[in-house]
Amino acid sequence: MKNMITLILVFFGLVTALKEINESFLMPESVNKALQLKKLYRDSALVVSGGTASVQLVTKMLISPAAIISLENLPLNYVKKKGNMIEIGATTTAAEILESDGVPNCLLEAAKGIHGLALKQNATIGGNIFTPAPGGDMATALLSLDAQLIMSSSRGRRIVPLTKFYKGPLTYNIRSDELLIAIRIGKPPKHSMFMKQSIYKYGGQTLASVSVALDSVDKVKRVGVAVGGLTPHPYRASRVEKMLLGQKISEELIETTAQNVAEEASDTGLVSREYLRHLAGVLYKRILTRLTSSR
Amino acid sequence: MMIRFYLDGQLVEVDVKPTDTLLKVLVDKLGLTSVHYGCGEGSCGACMVLVDDKLRYSCLTFAASVNDKKVTTVAGLLSDHELSPLQKKFVENNAAQCGYCTPGMVLVAKALLDKNPSPSDEEIFDALAGNLCRCTGYVPIVKAVKSAARR
Numbered sequence: 001m002k003n004m005i006t007l008i009l010v011f012f013g014l015v016t017a018l019k020e021i022n023e024s025f026l027m028p029e030s031v032n033k034a035l036q037l038k039k040l041y042r043d044s045a046l047v048v049s050g051g052t053a054s055v056q057l058v059t060k061m062l063i064s065p066a067a068i069i070s071l072e073n074l075p076l077n078y079v080k081k082k083g084n085m086i087e088i089g090a091t092t093t094a095a096e097i098l099e100s101d102g103v104p105n106c107l108l109e110a111a112k113g114i115h116g117l118a119l120k121q122n123a124t125i126g127g128n129i130f131t132p133a134p135g136g137d138m139a140t141a142l143l144s145l146d147a148q149l150i151m152s153s154s155r156g157r158r159i160v161p162l163t164k165f166y167k168g169p170l171t172y173n174i175r176s177d178e179l180l181i182a183i184r185i186g187k188p189p190k191h192s193m194f195m196k197q198s199i200y201k202y203g204g205q206t207l208a209s210v211s212v213a214l215d216s217v218d219k220v221k222r223v224g225v226a227v228g229g230l231t232p233h234p235y236r237a238s239r240v241e242k243m244l245l246g247q248k249i250s251e252e253l254i255e256t257t258a259q260n261v262a263e264e265a266s267d268t269g270l271v272s273r274e275y276l277r278h279l280a281g282v283l284y285k286r287i288l289t290r291l292t293s294s295r
Numbered sequence: 296m297m298i299r300f301y302l303d304g305q306l307v308e309v310d311v312k313p314t315d316t317l318l319k320v321l322v323d324k325l326g327l328t329s330v331h332y333g334c335g336e337g338s339c340g341a342c343m344v345l346v347d348d349k350l351r352y353s354c355l356t357f358a359a360s361v362n363d364k365k366v367t368t369v370a371g372l373l374s375d376h377e378l379s380p381l382q383k384k385f386v387e388n389n390a391a392q393c394g395y396c397t398p399g400m401v402l403v404a405k406a407l408l409d410k411n412p413s414p415s416d417e418e419i420f421d422a423l424a425g426n427l428c429r430c431t432g433y434v435p436i437v438k439a440v441k442s443a444a445r446r
Contacts, residue, residue, distance in 0.1 A: 025313035025359035055355045056336050058314050070360050116425020118350035203424035
């Protein structure tokens with residue numbers, strides 16, 4: 001009996017303790033403070049940047065975080081030019097990106113395509129990287145640009161290429177005490193373009209998106225082709241990139257490579273995977289045709 | 296946890312849970328009728344408010360995050376019980392049918408015109424793309440925004 005009472009007391013103690021943790025809404029004012037909180041709560045906290053994707057996880061009761069860490073007050077809204085490089089703070093919104101100079105064309109187009117002024121004023125580039133399809137348009141553009149992610153923790157900084165960030169659906173190369181604080185884009189390529197197909201002309205979810213970044217259309221030395229919407233997170237069409245390298249982009253080459261853009265496609269529930277694969281090829285062809293027409 | 300914020304110019308104090316959305320607090324706790332639940336996922340814009348003059352889907356905003364901030368609903372655009380010029384344009388153009396989306400439409404139009412007083416048609420369509428009108432009355436809504444814009 002005594003044991004039983006002790007057990008009950010321990011149980012209620014635990015419930016109370018959990019409830020207390022669940023009372024936490026944290027809005028750190030500095031990156032250091034945010035990193036301390038991340039170290040303390042690790043994966044039990046929900047990190048909220050713009051909230052456009054993450055808040056629903058709580059309201060739809062998909063997760064029940066021990067704490068919510070909002071990055072809203074961190075000084076991470078910036079687009080800075082550093083030599084040949086561009087650094088974008090993780091909480092920079094699509095609207096802020098659209099107002100900045102020196103941003104590669106494909107990223108501007110991805111930011112512009114985020115539907116509605118309200119979403120543009122709230123969706124952040126850092127949050128977008130974590131958002132699975134049908135979100136993640138800016139992530140597709142960044143992937144074609146060979147962007148690098150700056151992860152920070154109380155142990156220091158770590159640079160992760162975006163190409164090595166996605167490990168599977170909602171599984172990322174980020175440690176439990178780390179926060180994504182900025183994104184770096186190396187020397188922006190001469191040509192870059194992003195296109196997507198949404199359900200409606202204005203607004204609606206992205207079905208498929210393609211972003212291409214390349215240094216030259218006459219002799220390709222550096223190329224990035226990223227495809228979004230077909231899989232939970234965007235991927236690089238590496239087969240196409242290999243076929244383009246060293247080549248002059250011609251109509252025939254566009255046609256042949258287009259058949260290899262859709263390496264994979266998962267059923268999104270919105271449209272069939274066959275249609276998604278078709279869309280990716282069409283968007284890719286449109287982009288390369290447009291880029292070569294300015295030759 | 297107790298939070299306090301300026302709601303349409305008036306300081307309010309309210310007890311919220313960390314997971315409460317601003318929409319829930321405005322509607323269920325403060326009894327507002329101009330902020331509407333539509334989709335709960337930032338697709339329809341019926342719950343739109345301005346937080347420190349920035350558009351926010353209140354269904355995608357944790358109430359705790361507006362502590363010490365300024366929250367403006369469509370009711371906050373009135374001065375001395377008079378509709379603002381933008382709101383008057385909505386009335387003049389019959390830009391409301393059932394009215395459910397109207398507060399959100401007006402707030403997005405305000406945010407757009409504050410930033411860009413003479414938007415092109417394309418810019419108006421693009422700004423309003425996050426707001427749905429279930430009566431499909433988009434033509435008079437766009438007309439109202441255009442007539443409120445500086446020509």
